[in-house]
Amino acid sequence: xxxxxxxxxxxxxxxxxxxxxxxxxxxxxxxxxxxxxxxxxxxxxxxxxxxxxxxxxxxxxxxxxxxxxxxxxxxxxxxxxxxxxxxxxxxxxxxxxxxxxxxxxxxxxxxxxxxxxxxxxxxxxxxxxxxxxxxxxxxxxxxxxxxxxxxxxxxxxxxxxxxxxxxxxxxxxxxxxxxxxxxxxxxxxxxxxxxx
Amino acid sequence: xxxxxxxxxxxxxxxxxxxxxxxxxxxxxxxxxxxxxxxxxxxxxxxxxxxxxxxxxxxxxxxxxxxxxxxxxxxxxxxxxxxxxxxxxxxxxxxxxxxxxxxxxxxxxxxxxxxxxxxxxxxxxxxxxxxxxxxxxxxxxxxxxxxxxxxxxxxxxxxxxxxxxxxxxxxxxxxxxxxxxxxxxxxxxxxxxxxx
Ligand SMILES: [Ca+2]
Numbered sequence: 001x002x003x004x005x006x007x008x009x010x011x012x013x014x015x016x017x018x019x020x021x022x023x024x025x026x027x028x029x030x031x032x033x034x035x036x037x038x039x040x041x042x043x044x045x046x047x048x049x050x051x052x053x054x055x056x057x058x059x060x061x062x063x064x065x066x067x068x069x070x071x072x073x074x075x076x077x078x079x080x081x082x083x084x085x086x087x088x089x090x091x092x093x094x095x096x097x098x099x100x101x102x103x104x105x106x107x108x109x110x111x112x113x114x115x116x117x118x119x120x121x122x123x124x125x126x127x128x129x130x131x132x133x134x135x136x137x138x139x140x141x142x143x144x145x146x147x148x149x150x151x152x153x154x155x156x157x158x159x160x161x162x163x164x165x166x167x168x169x170x171x172x173x174x175x176x177x178x179x180x181x182x183x184x185x186x187x188x189x190x191x192x193x194x195x196x
Numbered sequence: 197x198x199x200x201x202x203x204x205x206x207x208x209x210x211x212x213x214x215x216x217x218x219x220x221x222x223x224x225x226x227x228x229x230x231x232x233x234x235x236x237x238x239x240x241x242x243x244x245x246x247x248x249x250x251x252x253x254x255x256x257x258x259x260x261x262x263x264x265x266x267x268x269x270x271x272x273x274x275x276x277x278x279x280x281x282x283x284x285x286x287x288x289x290x291x292x293x294x295x296x297x298x299x300x301x302x303x304x305x306x307x308x309x310x311x312x313x314x315x316x317x318x319x320x321x322x323x324x325x326x327x328x329x330x331x332x333x334x335x336x337x338x339x340x341x342x343x344x345x346x347x348x349x350x351x352x353x354x355x356x357x358x359x360x361x362x363x364x365x366x367x368x369x370x371x372x373x374x375x376x377x378x379x380x381x382x383x384x385x386x387x388x389x390x391x392x
Binding site: 003006009010013014016018020028029030032035036038039041043045046047049050051054062065066069070107111115143147176177179180 | 205206208209213214215224225226228231235243245246250258261266307311343373375
């Protein structure tokens with residue numbers, strides 16, 4: 001191939017295939033296996049399309065979709081850090097920054113900057129689009145846990161108060177989704193999926 | 197939950213989790229297992245972001261991304277039809293239409309219509325965005341086959357002339373990507389991954 005630019009782009013698209021082998025703590029809804037980051041990212045894009053009306057500030061759905069599509073690519077090198085793993089969170093930012101440098105720089109410079117920009121925006125959680133994207137990313141595993149009888153909550157001894165504490169920011173970003181999360185947590189306590 | 201609209205939306209998001217269990221003919225790039233439709237759809241969204249500059253007509257990337265994100269959901273009911281399976285193609289349209297009715301209508305009516313509209317646009321391949329989305333969907337398995345030593349070509353005895361015949365529309369939609377496909381097919385013949 002003579003086109004050097006296309007060569008880099010294809011190399012990047014080949015490299016990110018590895019995201020399909022980065023497994024998360026959550027199970028698929030049918031409970032048969034752990035979910036991987038690529039299919040999780042796809043699911044978040046669908047959530048963005050379906051749940052955007054609940055954002056308390058007007059958001060740009062297309063921009064949210066782009067962010068959720070790229071947000072986990074760094075985990076190809078940095079691995080998935082479980083949201084309640086305090087130790088893992090200590091060096092998460094550093095590991096992911098290094099991963100972003102290696103992975104996104106496979107692309108031509110202009111595109112590396114564009115995609116790194118989307119990832120940084122997501123990580124900083126400052127813009128209203130990034131906040132909404134992050135709310136979906138936090139909400140998705142809660143729904144998966146609910147429908148798999150609390151699988152990863154039970155496996156890691158996560159308590160309901162921790163889920164509420166860790167995710168309370170959603171109450172500002174999308175109040176109705178926060179209400180929904182509270183409802184399914186209450187139901188999860190009643191059903192014995194999680195302790196209060 | 198009292199919010200009937202949100203209830204339908206969550207039910208839909210739960211139902212489409214099944215796309216993660218619809219497996220395709222292509223292997224992951226590392227050859228370890230078959231790819232599923234959810235991670236394939238994510239990969240196409242990344243391809244749209246990275247390769248849009250090769251579209252011969254000006255396209256709306258965000259619209260292309262939305263289309264590729266939803267385009268395979270019907271396969272939850274209809275299954276994946278291998279692109280060189282002539283028998284499977286006979287009733288593909290009918291099976292997928294029925295699937296679209298059941299799956300998208302889990303959503304509130306306005307959203308069912310919106311997402312059905314994206315799916316229909318993709319299927320009809322008439323708009324320039326749909327043509328480009330379709331070109332990516334055709335190109336992705338060719339790249340996967342190339343990097344997995346022609347796995348599904350060999351498994352099904354697919355010949356190079358069939359790949360070219362079946363996908364020649366890409367020459368108009370994205371000439372440089374078509375050139376790339378021709379290059380890797382030629383290399384695949386030389387390496388014994390596929391017969392001419
Ligand atoms: Ca398909």
